[in-house]
Amino acid sequence: GQQLNQSPQSMFIQEGEDVSMNCTSSSIFNTWLWYKQDPGEGPVLLIALYKAGELTSNGRLTAQFGITRKDSFLNISASIPSDVGIYFCAGRNQAGTALIFGKGTTLSVSS
Amino acid sequence: DADVTQTPRNRITKTGKRIMLECSQTKGHDRMYWYRQDPGLGLQLIYYSFDVKDINKGEISDGYSVSRQAQAKFSLSLESAIPNQTALYFCATSDGGVADTQYFGPGTRLTVL
Numbered sequence: 352g353q354q355l356n357q358s359p360q361s362m363f364i365q366e367g368e369d370v371s372m373n374c375t376s377s378s379i380f381n382t383w384l385w386y387k388q389d390p391g392e393g394p395v396l397l398i399a400l401y402k403a404g405e406l407t408s409n410g411r412l413t414a415q416f417g418i419t420r421k422d423s424f425l426n427i428s429a430s431i432p433s434d435v436g437i438y439f440c441a442g443r444n445q446a447g448t449a450l451i452f453g454k455g456t457t458l459s460v461s462s
Numbered sequence: 463d464a465d466v467t468q469t470p471r472n473r474i475t476k477t478g479k480r481i482m483l484e485c486s487q488t489k490g491h492d493r494m495y496w497y498r499q500d501p502g503l504g505l506q507l508i509y510y511s512f513d514v515k516d517i518n519k520g521e522i523s524d525g526y527s528v529s530r531q532a533q534a535k536f537s538l539s540l541e542s543a544i545p546n547q548t549a550l551y552f553c554a555t556s557d558g559g560v561a562d563t564q565y566f567g568p569g570t571r572l573t574v575l
Contacts (some may be wrong), residue, residue, distance in 0.1 A: 382562075384563070386566075391569075393552050393554075394505070395566070396563055396565070401561070443562070449495065449507050449518075449520065450507075452504045452506075453504055454503055455502075455504045
């Protein structure tokens with residue numbers, strides 16, 4: 352089946368550092384979504400992207416829908432301890448289909 | 463109150479037992495989903511339903527079945543649980559609109575001994 356390649360698999364950073372993670376697909380997507388999962392919780396939507404080239408921010412988070420429609424990245428600036436969690440990208444290749452999820456990036460932040 | 467609720471939150475059972483996980487939503491969404499999460503594998507889609515009369519298999523439907531009893535309720539059953547079905551299970555809903563954003567429940571941790 353279709354897969355998303357999400358990288359890196361894990362990151363260990365110091366508080367205050369910037370973080371970048373990305374997802375790539377072998378096929379074109381119409382929608383890219385970024386979710387965060389806190390320990391013991393379900394994933395929560397951070398940012399949704401619907402157009403190629405779209406750049407969207409949510410506080411310290413910025414995500415972009417790649418021009419080729421086959422990739423997306425998420426940046427977190429000035430990380431803080433509560434940024435700890437698993438970040439998932441997800442994509443949809445056509446209307447009416449279910450989301451495809453990446454395997455997640457586990458972020459650890461040390462103060 | 464949470465928009466998407468799952469019961470039970472934790473369950474330990476034995477091999478061969480029948481298990482039902484339940485999901486309820488108050489968001490008024492037509493679409494509901496069941497995912498399984500294993501460490502390092504992300505979220506894998508088990509089944510999804512776009513309305514009460516609609517059931518679709520996802521990536522890993524073998525060994526599972528579902529029932530969409532009403533718009534607000536979508537249950538997942540393991541007819542004869544096996545140890546490799548030990549995982550975290552999430553229910554999600556979406557409205558099917560242009561964005562079709564999915565909203566997740568808090569998860570059910572299932573352990574099959």
